[in-house]
Amino acid sequence: xxxxxxxxxxxxxxxxxxxxxxxxxxxxxxxxxxxxxxxxxxxxxxxxxxxxxxxxxxxxxxxxxxxxxxxxxxxxxxxxxxxxxxxxxxxxxxxxxxxxxxxxxxxxxxxxxxxxxxxxxxxxxxxxxxxxxxxxxxxxxxxxxxxxxxxxxxxxxxxxxxxxxxxxxxxxxxxxxxxxxxxxxxxxxxxxxxxxxxxxxxxxxxxxxxxxxxxxxxxxxxxxxxxxxxxxxxxxxxxxxxxxxxxxxxxxxxxxxxxxxxxxxxxxxxxxxxxxxxxxxxxxxxxxxxxxxx
Numbered sequence: 001x002x003x004x005x006x007x008x009x010x011x012x013x014x015x016x017x018x019x020x021x022x023x024x025x026x027x028x029x030x031x032x033x034x035x036x037x038x039x040x041x042x043x044x045x046x047x048x049x050x051x052x053x054x055x056x057x058x059x060x061x062x063x064x065x066x067x068x069x070x071x072x073x074x075x076x077x078x079x080x081x082x083x084x085x086x087x088x089x090x091x092x093x094x095x096x097x098x099x100x101x102x103x104x105x106x107x108x109x110x111x112x113x114x115x116x117x118x119x120x121x122x123x124x125x126x127x128x129x130x131x132x133x134x135x136x137x138x139x140x141x142x143x144x145x146x147x148x149x150x151x152x153x154x155x156x157x158x159x160x161x162x163x164x165x166x167x168x169x170x171x172x173x174x175x176x177x178x179x180x181x182x183x184x185x186x187x188x189x190x191x192x193x194x195x196x197x198x199x200x201x202x203x204x205x206x207x208x209x210x211x212x213x214x215x216x217x218x219x220x221x222x223x224x225x226x227x228x229x230x231x232x233x234x235x236x237x238x239x240x241x242x243x244x245x246x247x248x249x250x251x252x253x254x255x256x257x258x259x260x261x262x263x264x265x266x267x268x269x270x271x272x273x274x275x276x277x278x279x280x281x282x283x284x285x286x287x288x289x290x291x292x293x294x
Contacts, residue, residue, distance in 0.1 A: 009035070011092045014065070016079055022052065023072035025084065025094070032060040035087060042070045043083040043091070058086070136249055143254070146247045153240035160233030167226040174219040181212045 008031035015026040023042065037058045040051040049070040051058070058068055068084075085091040185208040192201030 009090050009092060011084060011094070013079060013094045016077060016082065016094060018072050018075060018077070021071065021073060022069045023049070023077065024067065024069050026065065026067045027094075028063055029060045029066055030062050032062060035060060035090065037086040037090075038088075040068045040070075041085040042068075043085060044077060045081050060086070136246070137253060140250055140253050140257070143247065143250045146243055146250060150240060150243040150247060153236050153243055156236040157233055157240060160229055160236055163229040164226060164233060167222055167229055171219060171222045171226060174215055174222055178212060178215045178219065181208055181215055184208055185212065 010030045011027050012030070013025070013027040015024060017024055023044075025040075025042065037060055039056075040058055042049040042051070049072070051068045051070050054069055055067050058066070060066060079095040082094045083091055084094055185205060188201060188204045188208055192205065
């Protein structure tokens with residue numbers, strides 16, 4: 001089905017109003033059959049506003065409601081000063097008629113710059129992937145080293161989990177000691193109120209408070225050690241995943257190389273030429289006739 005010409009595209013505006021830091025544009029398109037919209041750009045007094053992503057992909061359908069939102073920190077906008085660009089060579093004024101003089105096609109230039117930047121990024125990524133592919137191909141013979149790294153990562157993860165469990169147990173013991181000291185402190189305070197030797201009870205309370213502070217400090221140290229162990233475990237797990245991914249990639253490369261080798265071996269060879277039989281001794285031959293061995 002042929003695409004519509006940009007000259008046939010029209011937009012009937014239903015709503016243009018600011019709302020919560022955005023400028024909402026709602027309307028209906030016509031003559032957009034076969035056209036593919038890029039990220040819409042709203043041109044307001046020469047300013048180019050790229051649409052937010054909440055209504056992506058902004059697919060156009062003839063006669064269907066269409067909405068796009070643009071960042072906006074001002075008040076109401078006069079439609080006579082606004083145009084909407086949705087594709088190369090497709091820019092329509094929201095008030096109908098000719099384009100406003102403030103919209104010389106900056107949206108198209110900006111869209112082209114975005115596409116060119118995206119193409120440059122893709123070229124960079126392709127070059128990086130090619131280099132990575134070459135490096136992985138060269139390291140295809142080192143699969144055993146990756147397996148060793150994978151086993152080491154697994155062992156490190158298991159040790160980290162054991163350390164985490166040990167730290168968790170120590171933390172629980174520290175909390176139990178803290179509760180025991182707190183109960184002892186409460187008993188000492190009650191005994192202080194019942195005995196005449198208040199000074200001795202105060203000293204016991206101070207000692208209990210010091211013990212409680214020491215227990216709390218020990219608990220904090222254990223908690224910090226627990227966090228370090230968890231971080232080490234996470235690093236080990238990430239290393240394990242990376243090693244597994246590299247191992248799988250190497251396996252795929254190896255299988256492909258073996259398949260190519262087998263295919264090369266399976267190619268048919270050209271048959272050797274049949275030898276020409278030599279005359280037996282004693283056979284009579286005419287003079288001047290020789291057997292020529294090819």
